[in-house]
Amino acid sequence: xxxxxxxxxxxxxxxxxxxxxxxxxxxAPELENVFNRLLDQxxxxxxxxxxxxxxxxxxxxxVFMAYVETMRENEGDIKFSNMxxxxxxxxxxxxxxxxxxxxxxxxxxxxxxxxxxxx
Amino acid sequence: xxxxxxxxxxxxxxxxxxxxxIVLFLFNLIFPLHDVFMLAxxxxxxxxxxxxxxxxxxxxxxxxxxxxxxxxxxxxxxxGALLFFILxxxxxAYEADINGKIxxxxxxxxxxxxxxxxxxASIVYIxxxxxxxxxxxxxxDPSTYFNTMLVxxxxxxxxxxxxxxxxxxxxxxxxxxxxxIILISLNSIRVAWIAFLTKKQKYYLxxxxxxxxxxxxxxxxxxxHSEIVRQMIYAFSPGLHTVFSLVMIYGAIYFGVIFFxxxxxxxxxxxxxxxxxxxxxMMDITKLITQVFDFKELADTITSMTTQACNSxxxxxxxxxxxxxxxxxxHKIGYVDANDVSNRLLxxxxxxxxQIEVIDYDSLFRDKKFIEHHFHSVAVAPLKMHxxxxxxxxxxxxxxxxxxTEDRKSLQAFAYYAAVALENAMLxxxxxxxxxxxxxxxxxxxxxxxxxxxxxxxxxxLAISALFVPAxxxxxxxxxxxxxxxxxxxxxxxxxxxxGISAAFIMAEVKGIxxxxxxxxxxxxxxxxxxxxxxxxxLEKKNFVTAVYGVINKKNGKMYLSRAGxxxxxxxxxxxxxxxxxxxxxxxxxxxxxxxxxLKEMEIQLKNNDIVVCYSDGIPEAKNSLGEDFGYxxxxxxxxxxxxxxxxxxxxxxxxxxxxxxxxHPQHDDITLxxxxxxxxx
Numbered sequence: 001x002x003x004x005x006x007x008x009x010x011x012x013x014x015x016x017x018x019x020x021x022x023x024x025x026x027x028a029p030e031l032e033n034v035f036n037r038l039l040d041q042x043x044x045x046x047x048x049x050x051x052x053x054x055x056x057x058x059x060x061x062x063v064f065m066a067y068v069e070t071m072r073e074n075e076g077d078i079k080f081s082n083m084x085x086x087x088x089x090x091x092x093x094x095x096x097x098x099x100x101x102x103x104x105x106x107x108x109x110x111x112x113x114x115x116x117x118x119x
Numbered sequence: 120x121x122x123x124x125x126x127x128x129x130x131x132x133x134x135x136x137x138x139x140x141i142v143l144f145l146f147n148l149i150f151p152l153h154d155v156f157m158l159a160x161x162x163x164x165x166x167x168x169x170x171x172x173x174x175x176x177x178x179x180x181x182x183x184x185x186x187x188x189x190x191x192x193x194x195x196x197x198x199g200a201l202l203f204f205i206l207x208x209x210x211x212a213y214e215a216d217i218n219g220k221i222x223x224x225x226x227x228x229x230x231x232x233x234x235x236x237x238x239x240a241s242i243v244y245i246x247x248x249x250x251x252x253x254x255x256x257x258x259x260d261p262s263t264y265f266n267t268m269l270v271x272x273x274x275x276x277x278x279x280x281x282x283x284x285x286x287x288x289x290x291x292x293x294x295x296x297x298x299x300i301i302l303i304s305l306n307s308i309r310v311a312w313i314a315f316l317t318k319k320q321k322y323y324l325x326x327x328x329x330x331x332x333x334x335x336x337x338x339x340x341x342x343x344h345s346e347i348v349r350q351m352i353y354a355f356s357p358g359l360h361t362v363f364s365l366v367m368i369y370g371a372i373y374f375g376v377i378f379f380x381x382x383x384x385x386x387x388x389x390x391x392x393x394x395x396x397x398x399x400x401m402m403d404i405t406k407l408i409t410q411v412f413d414f415k416e417l418a419d420t421i422t423s424m425t426t427q428a429c430n431s432x433x434x435x436x437x438x439x440x441x442x443x444x445x446x447x448x449x450h451k452i453g454y455v456d457a458n459d460v461s462n463r464l465l466x467x468x469x470x471x472x473x474q475i476e477v478i479d480y481d482s483l484f485r486d487k488k489f490i491e492h493h494f495h496s497v498a499v500a501p502l503k504m505h506x507x508x509x510x511x512x513x514x515x516x517x518x519x520x521x522x523x524t525e526d527r528k529s530l531q532a533f534a535y536y537a538a539v540a541l542e543n544a545m546l547x548x549x550x551x552x553x554x555x556x557x558x559x560x561x562x563x564x565x566x567x568x569x570x571x572x573x574x575x576x577x578x579x580x581l582a583i584s585a586l587f588v589p590a591x592x593x594x595x596x597x598x599x600x601x602x603x604x605x606x607x608x609x610x611x612x613x614x615x616x617x618x619g620i621s622a623a624f625i626m627a628e629v630k631g632i633x634x635x636x637x638x639x640x641x642x643x644x645x646x647x648x649x650x651x652x653x654x655x656x657x658l659e660k661k662n663f664v665t666a667v668y669g670v671i672n673k674k675n676g677k678m679y680l681s682r683a684g685x686x687x688x689x690x691x692x693x694x695x696x697x698x699x700x701x702x703x704x705x706x707x708x709x710x711x712x713x714x715x716x717x718l719k720e721m722e723i724q725l726k727n728n729d730i731v732v733c734y735s736d737g738i739p740e741a742k743n744s745l746g747e748d749f750g751y752x753x754x755x756x757x758x759x760x761x762x763x764x765x766x767x768x769x770x771x772x773x774x775x776x777x778x779x780x781x782x783x784h785p786q787h788d789d790i791t792l793x794x795x796x797x798x799x800x801x
Contacts, residue, residue, distance in 0.1 A: 025617065025618055054746070055746075058614075058616035058617065058663070059616065059617055059618075059661075061616070061663070062616055062617070062660075062661030062662060062663065063661060065660055065661050065663065065707075065708060066659075066660040066661035069660065086748070093665075093684060093685075093686065093687075093700075094663070094665065094684040094704060094705040094708065095683075095684050095702070095703060095704025095705055095708060095717060096704070096708070098704050098709075098713055098717050099704065099708060099709050099713060
């Protein structure tokens with residue numbers, strides 16, 4: 001069975017989710033749980049760090065689509081960082097870069113949140 | 120040896136006994152007095168055989184009553200009392216008529232013979248019952264002791280005749296008599312069966328045994344000392360008189376022993392009862408586990424048995440679930456209270472008990488006396504299976520002592536059974552779920568098969584080949600062709616996110632949308648934009664659909680293409696492949712203008728023998744055993760290398776390469792491969 005791990009940590013006001021392994025229909029609920037927890041805590045600024053993610057399926061992509069609207073409605077967002085090329089290609093093919101912000105490094109994404117909240 | 124002989128001769132015990140009784144009866148009618156030596160000897164022999172055969176017969180019929188020692192004792196008691204009654208009446212009748220002359224008229228002798236028969240039957244029955252009690256619950260075979268005693272009974276019987284013949288020869292008789300009494304005393308100690316009685320039965324036996332011991336003692340003294348009884352029985356047969364006395368002694372000793380043993384057993388009776396009940400519950404529960412698959416029912420049984428076995432006031436069972444702990448069954452405690460106590464002991468799922476623990480509830484929660492149930496001592500046992508704790512079994516006392524080692528042991532046993540039952544129930548639930556899932560997949564496959572076109576609309580100029588291989592889990596692949604007008608053919612290759620029946624239903628919806636819109640909207644980019652608009656509100660947030668929509672003019676080979684997040688289109692022209700990827704985001708990802716703004720449309724003029732390939736991500740994302748992707752490059756190479764071959768040959772080759780690549784890995788997504796080849800009119 002392909003393994004998947006998700007870890008949540010806070011960097012200032014921004015929540016960073018580290019995803020690791022294989023994100024597919026079977027493991028997506030774990031990530032959904034983390035997002036639900038963030039909504040409960042009213043944390044709407046989220047960076048997802050893809051550094052250790054090996055694979056993402058359509059069900060995995062669906063998780064971000066399901067939550068991004070709520071985040072944006074509450075002046076937050078879901079931003080992506082540290083994505084490997086093969087994973088990025090999947091996002092790219094679907095046109096995610098038009099709708100989401102992708103960053104090379106996690107701190108760039110965090111910085112973007114901090115900059116925007118100053119205004 | 121003797122025992123087997125007895126058994127053998129016992130087969131016809133009843134016939135023999137009746138026959139001998141008749142012989143004895145006739146003998147006594149013919150010879151009312153046996154003062155001749157030979158007659159006396161023969162008579163004694165007949166009496167002995169009658170007793171012997173009757174004993175054999177009863178021996179067999181009584182073995183069926185082994186499970187109810189108390190009813191045996193009661194029977195002995197009734198017969199003993201009857202004997203005592205007859206003996207005392209006979210005795211008092213004699214005393215009333217002190218000068219009573221014993222006349223041997225016919226009537227008298229008939230009466231006395233009938234009485235004698237009653238005596239014989241009674242003492243044999245009593246003796247046989249003693250024998251059954253003797254053998255009851257004996258682990259080792261004690262037959263040697265009993266048979267030795269039987270031999271001495273016989274010896275005493277015959278030595279009494281000897282004494283009658285020659286009164287001076289009384290010492291062998293006395294010796295045998297005394298030895299027999301010693302043996303009786305020794306054999307009377309074997310009363311293991313008393314231990315297995317319940318407390319109530321022990322009290323009952325205690326009363327009964329003391330009465331019976333006295334009754335038998337009195338009977339003995341009557342038999343031995345009363346003149347009339349002595350005359351009646353002794354005159355009939357000295358041997359019978361001896362045996363009669365011995366059986367009365369046996370009764371007196373045996374019930375005396377039973378009285379004291381029962382008395383000493385009383386203090387432990389309760390503990391013994393509890394143990395016996397525990398064993399019985401364990402057996403019940405074992406039976407239940409194999410027969411009942413409903414976990415709730417099992418849990419109810421387990422909690423109620425736990426209170427019995429642990430002598431506690433309440434018991435409840437919780438299992439670990441996703442949202443902390445779940446209360447499965449309560450016994451003599453409210454749901455709210457049980458939940459409260461377990462939550463307090465277990466914390467919010469963080470604390471755990473690796474083994475049985477007894478909690479001094481009083482001292483732990485002295486200050487918090489707000490719940491209705493206030494416990495004195497609470498014991499908790501983990502339900503462990505394969506080293507993992509699946510839940511806890513609780514039991515609690517409101518007063519009395521804290522749970523001791525014995526209680527812990529029984530709680531542990533019940534917890535173990537609960538764990539097994541829980542595991543069973545879970546496995547069954549899983550297998551039912553699996554079955555349901557498989558049925559669902561069948562439905563999904565069915566929907567998918569009906570949705571896909573049965574034939575491809577090939578023309579002499581435009582060859583078309585379509586291949587679809589469903590995955591086990593059923594993905595959401597979809598392709599279709601639309602005859603727009605005489606010249607134009609619309610086509611779509613789409614992939615619905617997700618799997619199973621939900622994907623199949625979305626696919627059916629998408630098919631309907633494409634089919635109706637393709638009649639109205641010609642331009643691929645416009646059509647995809649419209650599809651996206653229709654999908655808004657009809658699609659869950661997390662679902663999306665990728666698609667390629669194109670229109671080919673069957674007359675001139677002009678093709679218009681748009682792509683909504685789908686895998687790139689491959690066009691092979693003169694052996695050179697080109698990956699065509701017009702911009703466009705997936706359907707359902709965004710419902711603002713971003714979608715239409717990003718969507719580009721391409722116009723391609725096909726040349727002779729150009730091949731256009733549309734496919735789903737099941738091909739490039741096919742995995743091998745190392746988890747590597749098949750990839751786009753490998754796929755495109757197969758097409759470029761074989762572009763001169765027929766479309767069917769190409770798709771066969773692609774499938775062959777795919778199955779070779781992922782031979783050790785199950786296909787996890789649908790595979791769709793649609794190929795077009797343009798033949799320029801010469």
